[in-house]
Amino acid sequence: MVEPEKISSRILVVDDEESLRLTFKMFLSREGYGPVKTAGTFEEAMELINNEEFDLIISDIVMDGESGIELLRRVRELCKECPVVMVTGYPNIGTAAEAVRLGAFDYLAKPVKKDDLLRTARMALQQFALWREKVRADRQMERYRQDLETVFRSVRDMIITVDPELKVSQINERARQWATALELDLEVGSSLKELPAPFRVFVDDASRVLESRREVEEHQVELELDKLGRVVFRISGVPLEGRSEQFIGAMLLFRDVTCSEYQEQRTRRTRFHRLAGGSPAMQAVYTMIENVGPVDVTVLITGESGTGKELVVEALHAESPRRGMTLVKVDCTSIPENLLESELFGHKRGSFTGADRHREGRILQADGGTLFLDEVGDISLANQVRLLRFLQERTFYPVGGDQPVSVDVRVVAATNADLRRKVQQGEFREDLYYRLRVVDIHLPPLRERENDLELLARLFMERFSKQLDKSITAISDQALQLLMAYRWPGNVRELEHVIERACVLCAGSTITSAELSVEVLGDSGTPSLADGGESGSASFLVERVGGVDGEGEEERIVRVLRQTDGNKAKAARLLGIDRSTLYRKMKQYQIVDA
Structure with missing residues (x-):
């Protein structure tokens, strides 16, 4: 395994003796360092130093023309922080003192032994790596502090x-x-x-x-x-x-x-952009969005699945100065891990098999606007590193590209995972967690949103009634009581699906308990498929889900699948069962194509 300090260790060897330059290069390259470049004169060395970045410079002190001490002085004047090791065949106290004063890392006397060279190079690169990590951490903390101060002021x-x-x-x-x-x-x-x-x-x-x-x-x-x-x-x-x-x-x-x-x-507001709810918990969410939306900081939205995190992102974007620009949404769980890097950062033609053209990534598409990373807690550690680097520098390299691309993007991330626990378990980088969570907005589950359920149910009823061209105007007290008693593990999204299903099945102007899903009825004391009521459940489906007289479970499933054009997710919602249960039933009845 290659040691960390040997990975992409850019070294410059400066000496007017060609044999010594080539020997040093050979020793360092065989040890795993590289790329290793050489220069035979002061002028060649300065041209390389002006145009490239190096992690270590090894220079002879005595050269034709300007000395290695002058090279060291010019390196420091250019604010280059990389370590410089001086080499000479004529050591003296004055020269050594001058080299140390100018910040030379070490001083090697000729003839330089291979072991001495490699040991000094290793120590210099390790120290430089530690210094760069400290600078990176200091910059990150300073940005974090500035972001917090911006929020604090606003x-x-x-x-x-x-x-x-x-x-x-x-x-x-x-x-x-x-x-x-x-x-x-x-x-x-x-x-x-x-x-x-x-x-x-x-x-x-x-x-x-x-x-x-x-x-x-x-x-x-x-x-x-x-x-x-x-x-x-x-x-x-x-x-x-x-x-x-x-x-x-x-x-x-x-x-x-x-x-x-x-x-x-x-x-008290009951609507804010596309969010709905008048509970104190939602009032706090509205206030946070109003406060944070205009401030250009990274936001992490947390909450269970189905609580409406995407709606919060849309509200943040609408409240921000970027509202006239693009909001780009990326579902990190829907993109295969090996394609996520290309999807975010784009790629150059020929960068991998199948890359037959240049492709612009989602980050570049969001330039000037907002980038939403949904379920960010599920990305791999490798992609976490790239994302962290982008958040710190606001630049990135497309896959297969060698030129950095700069963008002006506000990043909003969301997750239903406990990122703190993932950090403790080593599954999520701590520095990325704090970089994403400059400000966090937590969406409460539906069960903690006092009195919001009835409001949401009626809003969904009005929406689906219009979509279905029906005149549904009310929900019965019994149906509302069942809705209020349910735990809602799927939160607002599950409520939306339940009301949609009820509106489809409703034959009159009022949604009744007969149109509610098996889960809602079962959670309130009625046997349900999810609780082991699958045996003999045909009659239950007919009774509770509005089946046709004499219609059995198999016929009911086939009919609903035809009504939904084979859309199994929608059919499962209308039947009031999980999609996995629907697949199991289709296999049981050998329903291949409805």
Whole structure:
């Protein structure tokens, strides 16, 4: 196995003795380093250094014309950080001291032994690799900090973060202006404990977060202030975690909600772009989208399957300055792993078997707009490396290409996986996780969205009623009760399919329990196929799924398949069974082509 520092180790050997240049090149190349280039004069060496990047330079000190010391000085003037090893047949203290002063990595005396050369090269390249990794990490953390500061400044709420000693570590501009207007001492380094008595709630909430390391839910408090009289504040607190889940303090979010204009603005919304729901959980999602949409940072959307993550992406794009440009969506699970790299980055003609033409990747298609990476948690470690490099540099190389391509793209990713657990298990890169999660928006499951189910069910009923050209105007109390009692493991997407199926089967103006799927009925106490009710289930399907009189299970399946033109996914939804159950039934009844 090739050692890491030998992979693409670009080395320049400078010496006016051709035999020595070729010997050094042979030793280094056979050891696995490369590419190794050589120069016989100071001018040749400088031309190469000006036009190329090297990981190590090995130079003779004594050459015709300019010396190796001058070469070292010019390398440093060009801000080249690669290590330089000096070689000479006439060592002296003055020359060595000058080389060290200019930052030479080491000093080798002729005749140079092979083992000494290789050991010095290995140590120099290892040190340079460590230095580059540190620089890369520092740049990544600086970008991460800048992204957070951008979000911090743009959020409409007032924000104060405190350390475990209740000292202010950050305060956004809105909070600073508010504190200045009230003549409060709220600056970085000040203590919340020094706030006047009316603001004791700030100290109490922050202390509760610090002690329990849990969120303090949003609540509203009345404060009697000398300058403003009685005001109402909405306030909440959340714990702050650094990398590796290290607890670092608490964040307080608050706003004066006394103003009637603000109360009008905050009237509970039931629709936001294509999202629907009036629950507190969805109000928080709408607010996050409004705050983060205009800020050009990477966003990670999390939540169970079917919660509407794609709709959040569309809303973020619509709220951003890029709304007039393209939103490109990539489902990372639908593209074979060996093709995902080409799909994202594009490829050049002839770069692999079957690449008979140049192809523009999805990233380039999204230039100027937004790139949505759905189910990003499922991509391989190899593609994670390429994606991380793109997110850091905003440049990429198409497959088979040797010239970098720069793009201006906002990246939004989504996953239903627990990325923290994947990071702990070594299945997802930690640096990519933090690069994607500059801001995260979590979509709650349907079971946690208080009172949203009825609203969504009626919206879907109206939509499918129009599509099917029917006059369905209501849902019976019994059907609604069954819907409310169901667990909804498939979330909003499953509800949509259930209502679509009910509308197709509905013969009147009201959806009844008879039109609901087997899963919904079974979860409420009625035997279902999923719970082992497949034996003798023909009569159950006829009874509960609106079958024709005297129609058996086989005939019912054949009829629905014909109605859907053989679309098995849609047929399974109409039958109220899983697609796997439908395939099993088709095999049982030898239904080949309906």
